[in-house]
Amino acid sequence: MNGRGFWRGFCPLLATLSIAPVSFQIDLAMIARLGAGAPAAYALLARVALLDAVLVAAVGGVASVIVAKEHDTCGRSRIVAQLWVVALVVGGGAGAIGCLTYPSGLTLIGGTTDAVRLARSALGWYLAAIPFRVLSGVGLFILFATERGRVALCWKSFEIVLKAVAAYTLVYPLGFGFKGCFIAGLVAATAGATVTFAAARRDHDAAPRLPSWAFARSFLAQSLCEAARVLSPQLLVLTSLALFAAPWIGRFEPARADAYAAGQILVLLLFTPFTALTRFLALRLSDWPRPEIASQIVHLWRQGIPVAIAAGTILLLSSGWIGQAIYQQEGRWWSTFVAALALSLPIRFATNVMRGALQADGRFADAAAVDGLVACFVALPLTALGLHLDEPAVAYLALIAPEAICAAVLWRRLSDPREPTPQPALQC
Known part of the structure; x- marks a missing residue:
């Protein structure tokens, strides 16, 4: 299959992957009016949090391939059911590691500047969103693996608007300032995890279930390899x-x-x-x-x-x-x-x-x-x-x-x- 049918789904995937850089630009524009230290604090936190961003991409990519390889309805439902639990554990583990390492990482890279102190004020909200970002990423790639890329793109487009509106409301009218941007990120990530979970469960009748050791080991090994590549x-x-x-x-x-x-x-x-x-x-x-x-x-x-x-x-x-x-x-x-x-x-x-x-x-x-x-x-x-x-x-x-x-x-x-x-x- 080399015609248009082969490329079905590529444009929604490309558009979805292009949304993340746009979201960063919106965040920076939102906080730029807070003062000279705010953009530097945002960039500093993004640099320290590089590892969990890589993890989200790797876990989602591996999950999508595993789901796409399975064509049996029963097998695919079981895979999706186990993926939710594995993704939640991986996201929780990444959040816990971030709690232990990100504060010292901010100090190591930025010293004791005002930007570091500002970044620390929002760190808790950022860490709280990590498990939901992992779940949302896995859910989006499951939708692509089951050829529902348009649904994923529509939701991701709505999510970026939701986050922008929430960020503006929290940063300015409600007075949360710099950390309001990251509270909005938590809101958007939670909504994304909820929506993609609901869509996958409806499609596959897959309630979360504990994974087998063989499945978890294989998935984690491939995810670590892909994370290293990214x-x-x-x-x-x-x-x-x-x-x-x-x-x-x-x-x-x-x-x-x-x-x-x-x-x-x-x-x-x-x-x-x-x-x-x-x-x-x-x-x-x-x-x-x-x-x-x-x-x-x-x-x-x-x-x-x-x-x-x-x-x-x-x-x-x-x-x-x-x-x-x-x-x-x-x-x-x-x-x-x-x-x-x-x-x-x-x-x-x-x-x-x-x-x-x-x-x-x-x-x-x-x-x-x-x-x-x-x-x-x-x-x-x-x-x-x-x-x-x-x-x-x-x-x-x-x-x-x-x-x-x-x-x-x-x-x-x-x-x-x-x-x-x-x-x-x-x-x-």
Whole structure:
């Protein structure tokens, strides 16, 4: 199936994944009027809470693949019933770990500034919302796995409006100030968990039930692997940004750190469709035989790589305008970044197709291992070397070389004749 039917559900998934960055922008706009320290406090809390954001994405992604692989009505209902309990335990555990580590994390990163004190005032509300965010994320991906993506998108769109209205009401008229934004987040997450739970229970008649040990162990192992894969590029960006801002590496100039930081905002915009593509293919190919998956990968490359090349060409030709009109950036560190990013798009498309195919086969560990190793042993050394030599072209090879290596390794992994990761046997 290579026509429109194959891509059914991709646009709702892409739109849903694009809502989170919009929500962050609304939050920042909402609290900007509170004073100079409020945006810094929000960014500080978001940076410290990176781990649970990664966990939400990983748990939801693995849950969706497990549900999509099961076509028997009885088996799917049992899976969904167990997923609710596992997600609640994972969310509660993440909240407990956050209670122990986030306060010291805020101090470690921000010191004793006013921004840290402001962030601490809202930390309790943020932590209380973690279990509900995990449940809501799992519920949304279950809806996508059962081809109810439009329902998920409609709810997520309503949720962002609900959160914005609640945040404004709590921050200003009710006088909760900075923490009102996070109280609104708790309200939205609780509503999201409730609605998605109700929708899944109606579809599958699945009341929560204790999972079997085999199911919980398999699910948690795959979720940890996927969390590591999602986390590795985030840590790479944070480490690279520290290197770009370090005055002791190469010929330091503020423009190089500014260009890299601005470039990451552009990356977030351009890479969201690739993230959606990986999630979508993990669902769509979950029940395909391996020989058909291999031929479909080649077909997708033929369709998508020319589009990625065209997008890269447009990006390259408009780099000057984008830099000056949107990001207020120019110079060699900016132009070279955009050129490297443009060249990486076709390679990244190819690798994300293969990542989705591996996840559809239940091989989350394979994708995680490759991404983590190239980030550590290829991307970071290239960045450090380029900064030391004061050569943007060398530093920004970190956008291209790791993906090229991933492409070769992932193709070999897909050709591996090992059996796919089995799911625990399910009985009604």
